[in-house]
Amino acid sequence: MISRTRPPGRTRLRTLTISGTAAIVAALVVSLLPNLAQAAETTLGAAAAQSGRYFGAAVAANKLSDSAYTTILNREFNAVTPENEMKIDATEPQQNNFTFSNADRIVNHALSRGWKVRGHTLAWYSQQPGWMQSMEGTALRNAMLNHINRVAGYYRGKIYSWDVVNEAFEDGNSGARRNSNLQRTGNDWIEAAFRAADAADPDAKLCYNDYNTDNWTWAKTQAVYNMVRDFKSRGVPIDCVGFQSHFNPNSPYNSNYRTTLSSFAALGVDVQITELDIEGSGTTQANTYRNVVNDCLAVARCNGLTVWGVRDCDSWRSSGTPLLFECNGTKKAAYTATLEALNSTGPGPTPTPTTPTPTPTTPPGSASEIVGAQSGRCIDVPNASRTNGTRVQLYDCNRQTNQSWTYTSGKQLQVYGSMCLDAAGSGNGAAVQIYSCHSQTNQQWNINSNGTITGVQSGRCLDVWSTTNGAQVQLYDCNGQANQQFRLASLT
Ligand code: XIL
Numbered sequence: 001m002i003s004r005t006r007p008p009g010r011t012r013l014r015t016l017t018i019s020g021t022a023a024i025v026a027a028l029v030v031s032l033l034p035n036l037a038q039a040a041e042t043t044l045g046a047a048a049a050q051s052g053r054y055f056g057a058a059v060a061a062n063k064l065s066d067s068a069y070t071t072i073l074n075r076e077f078n079a080v081t082p083e084n085e086m087k088i089d090a091t092e093p094q095q096n097n098f099t100f101s102n103a104d105r106i107v108n109h110a111l112s113r114g115w116k117v118r119g120h121t122l123a124w125y126s127q128q129p130g131w132m133q134s135m136e137g138t139a140l141r142n143a144m145l146n147h148i149n150r151v152a153g154y155y156r157g158k159i160y161s162w163d164v165v166n167e168a169f170e171d172g173n174s175g176a177r178r179n180s181n182l183q184r185t186g187n188d189w190i191e192a193a194f195r196a197a198d199a200a201d202p203d204a205k206l207c208y209n210d211y212n213t214d215n216w217t218w219a220k221t222q223a224v225y226n227m228v229r230d231f232k233s234r235g236v237p238i239d240c241v242g243f244q245s246h247f248n249p250n251s252p253y254n255s256n257y258r259t260t261l262s263s264f265a266a267l268g269v270d271v272q273i274t275e276l277d278i279e280g281s282g283t284t285q286a287n288t289y290r291n292v293v294n295d296c297l298a299v300a301r302c303n304g305l306t307v308w309g310v311r312d313c314d315s316w317r318s319s320g321t322p323l324l325f326e327c328n329g330t331k332k333a334a335y336t337a338t339l340e341a342l343n344s345t346g347p348g349p350t351p352t353p354t355t356p357t358p359t360p361t362t363p364p365g366s367a368s369e370i371v372g373a374q375s376g377r378c379i380d381v382p383n384a385s386r387t388n389g390t391r392v393q394l395y396d397c398n399r400q401t402n403q404s405w406t407y408t409s410g411k412q413l414q415v416y417g418s419m420c421l422d423a424a425g426s427g428n429g430a431a432v433q434i435y436s437c438h439s440q441t442n443q444q445w446n447i448n449s450n451g452t453i454t455g456v457q458s459g460r461c462l463d464v465w466s467t468t469n470g471a472q473v474q475l476y477d478c479n480g481q482a483n484q485q486f487r488l489a490s491l492t
Helices: 002-016 022-038 044-049 067-076 101-111 137-154 189-200 219-234 257-265 282-297 333-345
Strands: 054-059 079-082 116-124 161-166 205-210 240-243 270-278 302-307 367-372 378-380 393-395 405-407 413-415 419-423 432-436 445-447 453-455 461-464 473-476 486-490
Touching (some): 044 054, 044 333, 079 101, 079 302, 101 116, 116 137, 116 270, 161 270, 205 219, 219 257, 219 445, 240 257
Parallel strands (some): 054 302, 079 116, 205 240, 270 302
Antiparallel strands (some): 405 413, 413 419, 419 432, 445 453, 461 473
């Protein structure tokens, strides 16, 4: 903000010094002061708006009649997310019987004040109404599509961004999809949900939203990243990724968060911090809030932040005092740090990201050789065998069909068109072989931007124990060493 107010000041000073008396200069300095002082905004929403971002809160409809609550909400925020009122159990309590009254109270409160609304959420394994919980298969797939069509259709034109799908991936090292009734309708349920949402509300930004996806090195983060990259490469209508960012000792903030945000943004999606809360207190908590805000500000496509509640006692995790206001409404140190960080950008364009983004790996669909970083040799099917169970090895690269692998959108590494790279087990030392392709997770692989290839079922890395011709390929715990680094080099 200072750089914008200064240049006119400097020009005027130069002209005036010719006749300048100390009094004139002093008067001028005084006249400039209010400009400088004005630049620091005094509320979260206004401070975020200086760089074109929003600052939102999760809101509970039943609290809109609490004036202590709405005083803070109306003063500080310019976006809302209904905390529970748009979930499936709230909007479709009986099949095909839709109720929007509580969600409408929040939406109307926001829209009448010119705020943004984040819709949360259209497809999720949790908070399903009873009738949906007991559904499977085609009936469930159709019920999900109908729900999306009806709810997103009802709010068409009013929602800034929709969390179309929430929490579809497993925690831990597997990088797998979360097992749920929705997942069991078929792996394409997520893209089906996005296509339905796009048809129902073409102008809303359509987001995938999840937690434990903040740390760039976590398998879950990489799994979501690979899905988004795949969606973008195939034209599935996804516009943004929501990072819930519930930080606590089990899922702490990590300084690679900025890399996570900028890496996703580099795929061509917006990123939003959607459910921020940081357990703790005092300076430590304040500094983490500051870091999170600065990370968002550093990424041009990070277009807003939402905290998951207003005061600590509004929080779903109130014992962790994770929010910006005390229960009595007092601003916490975390509030001050957040406001200061938002004000630090001032008006004007957002700086371009400074963090390096990982080099995207080969997009799905084209044939590549898989080259070991340590050996320079390729993953090879010995003797061009087509027998199920033939174990793969390293061999001098030769560009032949027995070294030609196609990474599919289903995460398979196909060879000869019909056979797949297959893990014969999931433990350390499990053989990696070829086998007729099927849809199970022992034939699914994540090609990670850190150069490893991990099995979806095992979470373990492709590994070789030597660099020579004939060295066998196995699964092993990822160790960050060069014998687990591979590069897909396009053969086309
Ligand atoms: C939480 C709400 O805050 C609670 O009131 C409710 O009991 C459970 O859900 N991830 C999400 C949110 O996407 O919908 C969850 O909200 C918190 C975790």
